[in-house]
Amino acid sequence: MPEPPVRPSRIRKWLRKNGTGLLFISPWLVGFFCFTIGPFFSSVYLSFNSYDLVHRPVWVGAANYATLLHDDPMFWQSLWVTVKYAVVSVPVGIVVGVALAILLNTKVKGQTLFRTIFYLPSIVPAVANAVVFSWILNPEIGLINGILRSLGLEGPAWLNDPKWALWSLMLMGLWGVGGSMVIYLAGLQDIPIHLYEAATLDGASAYQRLRKVTLPLLTPVIFFNLVMGIIGSFQYFTEAFIMTNGGPEGSTSFYALYLFQRAWQYLDMGYACAMAWIVFVITMVITGIVFQSQKRWVHFGH
Template sequence: MVNVQRLPYRRLRFSKETRRNLKAGLLFISPWLLGFIMFTLYPVIASFYYSFTSYDVLTPPKWVGFSNYAQLFTKDNLFWKSLYNTFYYTIFSVPLSMVFGIALAALLNMKVKGMAVYRTIYYLPTIVPVVASSVLWMWMLDPQIGIINGILQSLGIPGPGWLIDPKWSKPALIMMSLWGVGGSMLIYLAGMQDVPQELYESVEIDGGVWWHKFRYITLPMISPVIFFNLIMGMIGAFQYFTQAYVMTQGGPMDSTLFYSLYLFNNAFRYMHMGYASALAWILFVIILIATLIVFNSSARWVYYGGAR
């Protein structure tokens, strides 16, 4: 047998100056630590516990085990409806927003006189408050007096009902989301301006045109930016709430009852806080799985300069 000699245990000791610096550092970050514990850590732990209870805020929570989750998956049709609406919105709005954002960034990356003004104009919708922009779009999408149907009628095209038609309500909100691509467009633009010009010059020497530059130089070089915007856009789309709450309240016929709106209704309208906590944790798992899938696929299409 091999004789293994046990090393003597030594207690880790800090010098007096190290302990003093540690105390000072903890004192400086104590406001953040208290805020994190009170407003983030405790609510997360409490919501996980409440998801296994029947809790209406007014009375003490009653333990029900997995009943909330079982009811969600087997008896709650609105749960599946809201999940379908959310996936529908995410699948269409996120890719369209990325395409429009990249296209706008490519146009605004051109060397044209007065480009700073154009960039400001396209970015302005991003800083408009969400509620104000929702009210504006409610007027624009009005089937009777809305400007969008007015333009369509002038072209001889009958305008749809938009927000009052179940078939057009989600496409209307997707179209509205494209109005606010200025934020992601600015990030794409920053990534494009960081691409070395020597790469474009080499394509020109080889006889390449603008499409070759965009396909083989621009897109690979800004792939980390695309990856970031994809993750953030996907997380935001899964939590889509404000516009639907202001504009439709989930109607017509639950066609815009998105997951976060259904969660909000259960928590603050019906006071089913335990049920809403279960909804929240399911949403967390869905977002986590979707994010992990994108992360695992990123090794095949995201290029980091200098990485091996």
């Protein structure tokens, strides 16, 4: 059946339905089309090329992808290291972040001071933080081994020991939890007091209020931090770059580190683009699953 001609009123109707929303998101839309989408497509294109940053890219089809999947043990190793890191650090980070935020949201004297204290580690610049932790984890004079020694134990060489290096970085990551803690804190401010009052009137205990009111209303921010944590772990770079540079024995060869090495040190940008898009697909599949699941556990106020 032929479509009826578009009448002005239909456009007006469409605009009334969609116009306001599109107008609101237009800053991002404009930026997306001006600054983002071009570079994205060009890096997709480059992933099918051999490109050394200098010469014209040469089309090689799926060769970069084929080599990565079939002939590059470092690719699999770095992916494995990254997945291990994500599986441990994302959930632990969420639990610790939420717990700290709830603790800091209780009405106690010095609340402002405590909040600042717990946020401090996130403010320390990465270069200084690296130095601090190379001391805390120093096998000879470090704080942790010093404490262990006073208990009669000799600690491992931490960052220098292939068995412990990744765990050391995960441990370090805990000090960076302040960022997500602040987000949870902001989320806690948005929970209306009357919900607690109602729960208290119903005779709910502190634990029940936490389970029935606080946590459900915090789920949108937990969801946010979960998604950002997943994306963040696949791009985890700075600390590993400064502190271990992938060693010892490849135990901290994170994916982003290997990608950086390929792109900027071995001048193999085509290969690096292929790596980037593989990890993009992985991240988006996981994120997609998380998004699907949100109907089941993420609670919005309305």
